Amino acid sequence: MNNLRRFARRSALIILGFYSFSYLYSLHLGDQVLLSVDLLLDQVVTDLLSSMPSSRDDFKLAATFHSQSTLSCFVQEGKWNRGSNLQSWPTFTPNRGWLKDRTPKLGSPFPDPMQTPSIEICKLLSGQRLLFVGPESTYYLHTLWLASLESYENRSHICLGQRFCTFHHICRLPFSQNNFGRDETSGKKKKMPLANALLATKSSVLQFSLSTNLHTSDRIPYIRPMIDQYTGVRAQNFHWIKKARKSDVVVMNRGPISAPEWTYPTDGTTANWTFAVDICGEKNYLEDHDCNGDLEQLLVNAALHATLHIFLPDLLLSLDNLLADFELRKAQMFWHGSWYIQPLCAKFNLPNTIPLLRGILPKSASVDPWSFYYNSQGESLISNNSCLRC
Amino acid sequence: MHNRLLPKILPHFNVTYIPMTIPPYPDLPTSRFWKIHDTISPHQGKDCLRQPWPTFGEDVLEKVFFEALSILLS
Numbered sequence: 001m002n003n004l005r006r007f008a009r010r011s012a013l014i015i016l017g018f019y020s021f022s023y024l025y026s027l028h029l030g031d032q033v034l035l036s037v038d039l040l041l042d043q044v045v046t047d048l049l050s051s052m053p054s055s056r057d058d059f060k061l062a063a064t065f066h067s068q069s070t071l072s073c074f075v076q077e078g079k080w081n082r083g084s085n086l087q088s089w090p091t092f093t094p095n096r097g098w099l100k101d102r103t104p105k106l107g108s109p110f111p112d113p114m115q116t117p118s119i120e121i122c123k124l125l126s127g128q129r130l131l132f133v134g135p136e137s138t139y140y141l142h143t144l145w146l147a148s149l150e151s152y153e154n155r156s157h158i159c160l161g162q163r164f165c166t167f168h169h170i171c172r173l174p175f176s177q178n179n180f181g182r183d184e185t186s187g188k189k190k191k192m193p194l195a196n197a198l199l200a201t202k203s204s205v206l207q208f209s210l211s212t213n214l215h216t217s218d219r220i221p222y223i224r225p226m227i228d229q230y231t232g233v234r235a236q237n238f239h240w241i242k243k244a245r246k247s248d249v250v251v252m253n254r255g256p257i258s259a260p261e262w263t264y265p266t267d268g269t270t271a272n273w274t275f276a277v278d279i280c281g282e283k284n285y286l287e288d289h290d291c292n293g294d295l296e297q298l299l300v301n302a303a304l305h306a307t308l309h310i311f312l313p314d315l316l317l318s319l320d321n322l323l324a325d326f327e328l329r330k331a332q333m334f335w336h337g338s339w340y341i342q343p344l345c346a347k348f349n350l351p352n353t354i355p356l357l358r359g360i361l362p363k364s365a366s367v368d369p370w371s372f373y374y375n376s377q378g379e380s381l382i383s384n385n386s387c388l389r390c
Numbered sequence: 391m392h393n394r395l396l397p398k399i400l401p402h403f404n405v406t407y408i409p410m411t412i413p414p415y416p417d418l419p420t421s422r423f424w425k426i427h428d429t430i431s432p433h434q435g436k437d438c439l440r441q442p443w444p445t446f447g448e449d450v451l452e453k454v455f456f457e458a459l460s461i462l463l464s
Contacts, residue, residue: 068408121456340411
């Protein structure tokens with residue numbers, strides 16, 4: 001009996017080993033690099049979580065992981081439809097089947113999926129205050145929302161800009177047809193509606209705060225310019241934590257770290273990637289590949305360095321501060337992921353002297369090196385992502 | 391990298407991750423690309439990240455982000 005068990009175990013190990021070897025062998029060189037990156041990141045997460053005290057309810061944690069995974073499939077498994085109209089862009093439909101089949105609790109709140117989600121969401125935000133905090137991509141989401149609401153409410157929701165956004169009283173009943181935006185442009189100073197008024201009108205307040213690094217300290221005045229030494233770009237961080245304390249819902253993001261400003265060609269043709277070569281000389285995370293490799297490999301190594309030595313330590317510091325802030329405990333907090341820079345856009349009008357590198361996602365066309373650096377920080381080999389796999 | 395790290399880390403800090411990895415745009419025949427391209431205002435600058443160009447941004451991001459957020463809030 002023992003011999004039989006030993007034989008079964010050995011066979012299972014041989015099959016597993018063969019499967020892993022065939023999987024690795026079937027990958028292209030670039031995929032092997034990305035796979036090594038993913039394994040390294042998994043180890044970072046394991047080390048990090050093992051050093052953290054377990055303070056959260058396991059059931060709640062499992063439910064959050066499940067929601068994230070379901071939403072990932074909802075997006076990943078969506079389909080582009082080329083359509084028959086030759087003069088219109090293809091449209092994208094997320095895979096709503098994942099919401100129905102796998103999570104009854106997460107069933108779509110929309111009676112009609114064709115309804116505009118940015119309008120329908122108002123039903124869930126009655127009387128609440130929302131804060132969007134993050135870089136320009138977060139500002140773009142806030143702007144998209146305002147544009148949708150403008151056409152629905154027949155009311156102007158002009159924003160003074162990402163540095164001067166005060167607040168928007170949103171999700172109100174549509175204004176009468178002939179008075180477009182009258183209350184917004186009457187010249188009176190707008191006052192933030194009180195909580196009672198929001199509840200009475202079933203409306204909400206939206207605020208945006210610009211922050212490229214999500215630092216929570218408000219000791220450094222915004223008017224003192226802070227140049228990021230790694231990128232040579234000004235870090236912008238408005239004091240957002242007080243707004244967050246007064247909010248019911250906080251949506252945040254810190255995007256991938258941009259390539260240093262000196263990488264951009266000054267003569268319009270020749271890019272300077274010496275920073276990636278220097279980083280590889282100092283620390284080569286992909287030990288199986290030397291630093292004389294191609295630009296893709298150097299940029300993946302530089303992206304790892306930016307993620308593990310700047311993004312992650314900074315983020316953990318901010319998250320620790322948020323978790324310790326008692327006034328923030330009532331807020332529901334979300335992080336919107338970064339979106340993929342689409343090759344169709346990235347490649348358009350590029351000078352011929354700029355090399356094209358592979359796309360990170362499966363079936364993706366190639367992109368310019370700056371988009372590659374950005375995308376490799378934001379995305380991962382999803383087919384191998386155990387946390388977000390469908 | 392973020393897409394791999396954050397879904398595992400953020401929930402431990404009471405933050406829920408909303409995935410926004412929209413699959414790559416499909417390849418278009420060149421003739422069709424230019425036909426559609428001609429419909430874009432020449433004043434619209436190319437900004438693939440903050441105002442995803444061509445018209446990828448508005449429709450897709452709105453569907454994905456607001457529908458996902460609604461589901462989490464409900």
